[in-house]
Amino acid sequence: MLYPLPAVMVSLTDKEGRSNIITLAWAGTICTNPPMLSVSIRPERYSYDIIKETGEFVVNLTTKALTRATDYCGVTSGRNVDKFKEMKLTKLESEKVKAVAIAESPVNIECKLRQVMELGSHSLFIADVVNVRVDGKYMDEMGRFNLKAADLIAYSHGRYYELGKELGSFGYSIKKTKSKTKKAYTEEKGGLRTKAASEGRGRDTKKKEDKSKTTVGKKVKGRRKAEV
Numbered sequence: 001m002l003y004p005l006p007a008v009m010v011s012l013t014d015k016e017g018r019s020n021i022i023t024l025a026w027a028g029t030i031c032t033n034p035p036m037l038s039v040s041i042r043p044e045r046y047s048y049d050i051i052k053e054t055g056e057f058v059v060n061l062t063t064k065a066l067t068r069a070t071d072y073c074g075v076t077s078g079r080n081v082d083k084f085k086e087m088k089l090t091k092l093e094s095e096k097v098k099a100v101a102i103a104e105s106p107v108n109i110e111c112k113l114r115q116v117m118e119l120g121s122h123s124l125f126i127a128d129v130v131n132v133r134v135d136g137k138y139m140d141e142m143g144r145f146n147l148k149a150a151d152l153i154a155y156s157h158g159r160y161y162e163l164g165k166e167l168g169s170f171g172y173s174i175k176k177t178k179s180k181t182k183k184a185y186t187e188e189k190g191g192l193r194t195k196a197a198s199e200g201r202g203r204d205t206k207k208k209e210d211k212s213k214t215t216v217g218k219k220v221k222g223r224r225k226a227e228v
């Protein structure tokens with residue numbers, strides 16, 4: 001199968017207001033416009049019927065600090081445990097869906113179910129992204145999400161990994177050589193954290209004080225250079 005993958009924590013809230021989290025690795029972006037994503041879930045999961053019934057869920061990206069919770073939510077069931085309580089996670093009210101989000105996650109993607117395709121072991125849940133919220137402390141002054149600072153993790157063949165060194169950026173293979181070195185260029189664009197920033201000095205320090213969640217609107221999206 002295809003690896004690495006983002007192991008995401010999907011949060012959901014049933015009609016009685018009880019919330020749960022399920023870890024999913026069979027997840028992906030499937031359309032830019034309209035923004036859509038998909039997750040594949042086995043029918044025997046406790047979360048399966050709830051998502052089908054409510055038609056709503058939130059995809060929460062996972063970080064190094066959330067690795068243990070990510071694993072825990074993937075090996076225990078909401079039938080038996082309150083995963084929010086056990087993992088000391090904070091429920092964050094969503095803006096466009098009733099399903100709660102996970103406050104500790106840097107990115108909360110609110111989804112409304114469009115279609116379910118029963119494939120076999122898993123059903124494919126195709127959903128519209130109706131809102132995206134990003135933790136303000138990971139946005140740089142240009143309105144870009146600083147992925148590196150968020151310490152996102154990847155899942156590959158049964159193991160969790162932190163992301164490593166940046167090897168290039170979208171389209172770099174056909175870009176004309178710049179007079180600046182690649183390192184200086186990347187740092188200037190906010191792609192890499194400078195030594196000063198890693199030590200808590202410099203412009204990042206100011207950003208860290210802003211802990212609010214920012215809704216990613218058209219303006220922020222419009223700044224993106226690469227759309228795939």
Ligand SMILES: Cc1cc2nc3c(=O)[nH]c(=O)nc-3n(C[C@H](O)[C@H](O)[C@H](O)COP(=O)(O)O)c2cc1C
Pocket residue numbers: 007020021022023024025026027040041042045046047048070071073074075076077078079122155
């Ligand atoms: C890293 C990881 C990835 C997983 N990916 C999926 C997946 O894509 N689809 C799925 O149905 N279950 C997946 N699981 C299993 C469910 O998360 C697990 O069965 C969970 O206990 C179900 O929770 P629930 O019963 O509260 O719904 C994954 C588990 C882990 C640890």
